Amino acid sequence: MTRAPFGPDTIEGLAKSLPQIGRDPASVRQRVEAMEQLLEGLFTIPGTKFRVGLDTVVGLVPVVGDFVTAAMGAWIVWEGRNLGMSKFQLARMAGHIGIDTLVGAVPVVGDLFDLAYKSNTKNLRIIKRHLDKHHPATVTIDQPPVS
Template sequence: MNTVRDLPLGKDAASIRRRIEAMEMVLERSFTVPGINRPVGLDAIIGLVPVVGDIIAMGMGGWIVWEARNLGMPKWKLARMAGNVAFDTAVGAVPMVGDVFDFMFRSNTRNLRIVKKHLDKHHPHTKVIDQ
């Protein structure tokens, strides 16, 4: 498993990809809930804290969008990503229903998918084969 020290600091596409993948892992798949065998992350956990948790999760999801902007992604893709974060935040802010929604709707995973698709097309050298 990667540590913070292992993450690259560069502004190149490969470095940004690794940082976004690491943030998505922390926010959406940090550990598995025993019994239901479902991965959850920081987004769902801090979303349990009313208002403040949702704001923090929104900021962390917004960071992924900001990193995508650094890749030079088109504005329409950035808007779609920002919409995913905004939708997740808006519905996640509803008491009780929002907590279940945070557990099911993974805006950061959706955004990672958008970034990977862009990188695989425009920066194929960043592609990593998963084993």
């Protein structure tokens, strides 16, 4: 019987050898923070305090853009599931993504909504609270963005 080229042992070994791919809570925190930054805060609109990321920019593409960013946001929920978060917390997080996707799919109104409603930021806060409570070694001091 031949062995599959990529089995669980191979994938586990690969995950351990790559930086930031670990399954430990600190690595998960870094990945989720990076995804939130990508989706919600790539840049700030000059003269305002509105952070804009892929969620807003890709959301300008009718329907498809909203579902692409919903899938990226769902990855954050999946990471929360892997941390052992409660079903209630996961449902709240999924609700944030659902609201963002449904309202974001409405032309014009949805694009404006994406500027104000930061579902991924809300989900990051939920994950951080969970990590701070259940994995205190991962606590970091949040620095304000450099202007």
